[in-house]
Amino acid sequence: MIDHRLQTLRVLRERGTVTATAEALHLTPSTVSQQLRQLARDLGVELLEAQGRRVRLTAAAHTVLRHADVLSAQWERARADLAGHRAGTSGRLRFCAVSSALAALVAPAAARLRERHPGLAVHMSEKESEDAAHLLLARHCDIAVVIPSEQTPAPGDARFAQSPVLDEPQDLLVPAGHPLAGHAVARLADAAAQPWIGSPGRPDQHQLMLAACAAAGYTPRIAHEANEWFAVSALVARGFGVGLVPRLAPLPPGDDVVRVPLHGEAVPSRRIVAIVRRGSEEQPPIARGLEALREAAAR
Structure with missing residues (x-):
């Protein structure tokens, strides 16, 4: 019901290149380029400007996209109304x-x-x-x-x-036999002197750990780095440091690690x-x- 070329323009805004847009829409790059040229001709405005090997949306294109977003949302609502009859x-x-x-x-x-x-x-x-x-x-x-x-x-x-x-709390992960392993709960400040396992490949998780420790009054000493939970668990199990893991994150069975729930003012969650x-x-x-x-x- 809505010109499909507007959808192509919306995806181009998101993906940034004609090639990536074509891949997302399962079209060829030449088809995407042709659709956008035809749309520009029918609207009587320039939609794209060359920028090296890439293209940049013009001011007119952004105006078209504002209306396209409204049209798309209204069409989704229309589909919802029609679905109500079924x-x-x-x-x-x-x-x-x-x-x-x-x-x-x-x-x-x-x-x-x-x-x-x-x-x-x-x-x-x-x-x-x-x-x-x-x-x-x-x-x-x-x-x-x-x-x-x-x-x-x-x-x-x-x-x-x-x-x-869901607001998912983070648990402190310690090796079995660690002084905190037998605690029902712990404060993040209790691990201030511990070496830590960082996860720089998971930027959101790593920044959450740094921010939580800062709120607890210290900067964690990053001794080792691992991104996958099984790797973090393996390092913690062998005494190379402690870490933070989301409550929903699965850990491999058999590793000698203990999740310790955190409490207090600096309780991180995602x-x-x-x-x-x-x-x-x-x-x-x-x-x-x-x-x-x-x-x-x-x-």
């Missing part, structure tokens, strides 16, 4: 999520949907948070479960609707958020998916 218990719902949220939240939510609505086909994929925007815009995903960062859509982004799913295309949250399959996520988080 039972809404069949169709397809696609989740993408970071690994820990996929395992602890999305999978249980999908199982609940399968029990309640067997005609609703649910597809799940593990994706990084920074991929959420283009996956939603390219319609490869309906609900993205992410950890907010500078690379995810801002809360006020008019293209998306966002809702918090927010997990569900993002959908604005206006689509009223479509029955997506509304049911969001409800199932909230139920999984409550459990």
Whole structure:
């Protein structure tokens, strides 16, 4: 119902290059270029400017995109209204999520949907948070479960609707036999003198650790670095340091490590958020998916 070339322009804004846009939309770069030239000709304005090997959106293009975002949101609402005339218990719902949220939240939510609505086909994929925007815009995903960062859509982004799913606390990970291992809870300040395992490859997690320790009154001494939870766990188990792990992060069985819940003023946590295309949250399959996520988080 809405000119498909506007969607091509919206994806180009997100992906930055004609080649990346073509890949996201499963088109050839020449088809994308042709669509945008035709759209510019029909609108009577220039949409793109050459910038080396890349292209830059003109001021006119940004004006077109503001209207395209409104049109897209209104079309999503129209689809929701039309879906209200149907039972809404069949169709397809696609989740993408970071690994820990996929395992602890999305999978249980999908199982609940399968029990309640067997005609609703649910597809799940593990994706990084920074991929959420283009996956939603390219319609490869309906609900993205992410950890907010500078690379995810801002809360006020008019293209998306966002809702918090869970505030996930962080646990202190120590080796078995450590003085803190027998404690029911600990303060982050109790680990001030310990060597730490940093995770620079997970910027959001690493910055959370640094900020939490700073709030507890010290800068952690980073002795070693590891990004995957099984690697962090292995280093902690062998006494190379302590670390922070999200409550939902799975750890390999058999490692001699202990999770110690934190309490006090400097208790770090990370927010997990569900993002959908604005206006689509009223479509029955997506509304049911969001409800199932909230139920999984409550459990």
